[in-house]
Amino acid sequence: MKHMIYMLITGETKIEEYASLTKTYRFSAGHRLFIKALSDEENFEIFDTCSNPNGHGHDYSVQVRVAGDIDPQTGAIINLDELDRILAPVIDELDHRRLDIEIPYFEEKQPTGENIAKYIWDSLKPKLGDKLIHIKLSETSNSYFEYYEEENYPYEL
Ligand SMILES: [Zn+2]
Numbered sequence: 001m002k003h004m005i006y007m008l009i010t011g012e013t014k015i016e017e018y019a020s021l022t023k024t025y026r027f028s029a030g031h032r033l034f035i036k037a038l039s040d041e042e043n044f045e046i047f048d049t050c051s052n053p054n055g056h057g058h059d060y061s062v063q064v065r066v067a068g069d070i071d072p073q074t075g076a077i078i079n080l081d082e083l084d085r086i087l088a089p090v091i092d093e094l095d096h097r098r099l100d101i102e103i104p105y106f107e108e109k110q111p112t113g114e115n116i117a118k119y120i121w122d123s124l125k126p127k128l129g130d131k132l133i134h135i136k137l138s139e140t141s142n143s144y145f146e147y148y149e150e151e152n153y154p155y156e157l
Pocket residue numbers: 031050056057058
């Protein structure tokens with residue numbers, strides 16, 4: 001794990017060593033953003049063309065970042081084949097799907113970038129544990145979404 005030094009006198013936490021590895025995975029998926037209780041016109045007001053009744057698609061890329069100790073024998077935080085094996089079923093489940101119709105989670109939650117990033121995080125967390133620190137989901141060349149847990153949140157509050 002990241003080596004944290006807790007300063008007893010000042011109460012500050014300082015990172016002594018930090019190494020991370022980020023790998024990109026890709027999938028294509030369709031979705032429609034809409035609130036079921038509202039009309040098509042009202043949904044268009046909120047979601048614009050993202051609420052097109054016939055849906056639309058994106059070529060997503062997801063960057064998965066893991067952090068932790070560098071294994072002295074392998075020199076790695078995690079074996080890349082192991083990371084690929086962990087990601088494969090998560091990516092396969094989403095690839096070439098209409099998310100709001102075919103993935104039960106998105107029947108109740110909007111299949112937005114935020115929620116897709118959280119879904120991927122929740123799918124990976126049981127397998128990667130504390131090594132998982134960041135998900136970045138790119139939806140278009142102009143937009144991406146990030147998901148963190150509090151202890152790894154990198155920005156000043
Ligand atoms: Zn979209």
